[in-house]
Amino acid sequence: MAVACMTIELRIEHAQSLKDRRQVVRSLKEKLAHGFNISIAEMDEALTWQNATIGVAAISLSRDYLSGLMRQVEDAATRITNDLGAQIADCWWDFVEEV
Secondary structure (H helix, E strand, O other), X not given: OEEEEEEEEEEOOOOOOXXXXXXXXXXXXXXXXXXXXXXXXXXXXXXXXXXXXXXXEEEEOOHHHHHHHHHHHHHHHHHHHHHOOOEEEEEEEEXXXXX
16 A cells, blocks of 8 residues: 655745635645545644645555546646645655555
């Protein structure tokens, strides 16, 4: 069994308040969770309004499946954040130790 973990760092230039930031983060999390069989969570403490970090995890018997899934999630996250007026500052993923 393989586990893949992705980290997505967001830049939300237009955010003028914590409420603006939360709206973008919540919308991204909901849309990704609805479209993919993944676990997703916010990973930082909202210290600044313009930045956010999202964590994504998925489990499968196939590393090839997870590779494709992570590429699809990254593409979808890019589209969604652009639609929300934000951008992905950095995104990376890797396999966690196989079980």
